[in-house]
Each structure stands twice: as C-alpha cells, then as structure tokens.
Amino acid sequence: MAEDETAGRRRRIGISLGTLVALVTLATGILTLRDQLFPRDEDPPLKGSSEIQRFDGVAGHFEESRAILGFLDQHDGEPVQIDVSFPDLAGTGNYIGDPGSVTYVQVFTECTPDLPSGQEPSFADGCMATSLELDGPQNDDSGGFLQHGVPVLKGYFSVDVTGALQMGVTPIFLEPLTFEEATRS
Numbered sequence: 001m002a003e004d005e006t007a008g009r010r011r012r013i014g015i016s017l018g019t020l021v022a023l024v025t026l027a028t029g030i031l032t033l034r035d036q037l038f039p040r041d042e043d044p045p046l047k048g049s050s051e052i053q054r055f056d057g058v059a060g061h062f063e064e065s066r067a068i069l070g071f072l073d074q075h076d077g078e079p080v081q082i083d084v085s086f087p088d089l090a091g092t093g094n095y096i097g098d099p100g101s102v103t104y105v106q107v108f109t110e111c112t113p114d115l116p117s118g119q120e121p122s123f124a125d126g127c128m129a130t131s132l133e134l135d136g137p138q139n140d141d142s143g144g145f146l147q148h149g150v151p152v153l154k155g156y157f158s159v160d161v162t163g164a165l166q167m168g169v170t171p172i173f174l175e176p177l178t179f180e181e182a183t184r185s
Contacts (some may be wrong), residue, residue, distance in 0.1 A: 019163040052156070052182055054081040060088035061121055069130055072172050076161040079182040082174075085152045092120075094153040102144030102151045106131045106169065128168045135160070135173040142176035156182035 053075050059068040068084050086105055088094055096104035108121035108129045121127040132153060134144055142155025157174040164171065 033126060052081050053081060054083075056083045059084050059086055059107060061108040062110070065086065065109055065130065068132075069107070069109070069172070072132075072159050072174075073161050075159050077159065079158050079177055080157055080183070081156050083152075083154045085147065085150050087150045089151055090149040097144060097146060097151065099146045101138060102132045102153070104131060105144070105153065107152050109170075123168050128165075128170070130170045130172060133171050133173050134176060136175045136177045137141075139178050141178045141182075 023058075026164045055068060055071045057067060059065050068082070071082075072080070086095070086107070087121055089105065089107075094106045096103055106129050111121055111125055111127040113126070113127060115121055115127070119125075119127075123129075127166075134153075134157075138144065139155075142157060144151065144153045146152070153174065156177040156179060158177055160173040160175070162173065
C-alpha cells in the first residue's frame with residue numbers, strides 16, 4: 001500500500017509540474033504578445049542611429065559649401081549628425097572661436113559680379129554668405145573647435161534654417177544635442 005501511495009504522489013507531482021510548466025509558458029506568451037500589441041508610453045523609444053542623417057566632409061566658400069548647406073536645408077527641423085571641417089577658413093575672419101570652442105562659421109555662397117580667381121570674398125565685393133551658428137551650450141557629444149587651426153563642427157545638432165537675410169548673411173542655427181537627445185523620437 002505504501003508503494004501505491006508513493007506512485008500516486010509521483011503522478012500528482014508530475015501532473016502538477018506539467019501543468020505548472022504549461023501555465024508559465026502560456027503566461028510568458030501572453031505577456032510578450034501584450035507588450036508587442038500595446039507598447040508602454042513611459043519612455044519614447046530610441047531611434048536607431050541609422051535614422052539620424054549624417055554629413056561627413058569638407059566645406060568652404062562657394063561650390064565647396066553647397067553640399068553641407070543643401071544637407072542642412074533638406075533636414076531643417078530635424079536632428080542630424082555632422083562632422084565637417086573648413087580648411088580654407090583657417091586663419092581668416094570667417095569664424096568665431098578658439099581652440100576649445102568655435103561658435104560661428106561663415107561661408108560665402110555667391111558674389112555679383114564673380115570675383116577674380118584667387119581674390120578673397122568680402123561683402124564689399126557684393127558677396128553673400130551663410131553662417132552656421134551654434135545656438136546653445138556645447139556638450140561632450142556636440143560642438144565646434146579648432147583642429148590644427150581649422151574650424152570643425154562635429155556631433156549631433158538640431159537644424160533651424162531661418163531663411164532670413166540680414167546684411168548679406170543667411171543664418172542657419174545648429175543647436176548642439178547629446179546623443180540621447182538626438183536619438184529620441
């Protein structure tokens with residue numbers, strides 16, 4: 001009789017254990033499905049870094065400015081990642097900053113009439129420019145600096161293309177963002 005009692009307990013434990021495994025599996029499936037169908041609104045999901053548009057290159061006056069200015073114009077109001085240097089501006093008055101912080105870079109976009117080859121552009125010659133202005137505090141992820149005397153803008157920025165023209169200069173404001181700020185949807 002003791003053997004029958006022990007065998008009965010084993011069957012009940014086996015059935016209970018099997019039932020328990022089935023219930024846990026079912027509960028896990030339901031919770032997974034619930035999270036997929038009804039995502040929580042606590043924190044906005046992170047965008048994949050591939051969603052942040054990136055510009056990497058060199059820029060300068062006139063034709064050399066078209067790529068970066070077109071990129072910024074196309075992404076007005078969006079966060080972008082840029083790594084752009086301005087080697088032709090080294091040692092000129094076309095930027096404001098020091099080795100640790102560049103806050104303003106100005107590139108000439110056109111002159112009427114065209115300048116003779118090799119002549120530095122100026123407003124006195126009927127030239128117009130676009131300024132890239134850092135609008136807000138720089139951070140560890142984003143900012144401007146001088147690298148071997150060359151102004152560089154690098155990191156994540158929110159783009160604000162104003163379209164305003166003041167004294168021959170059209171400003172584009174770049175608000176420095178942290179990686180976390182740039183990748184939030």
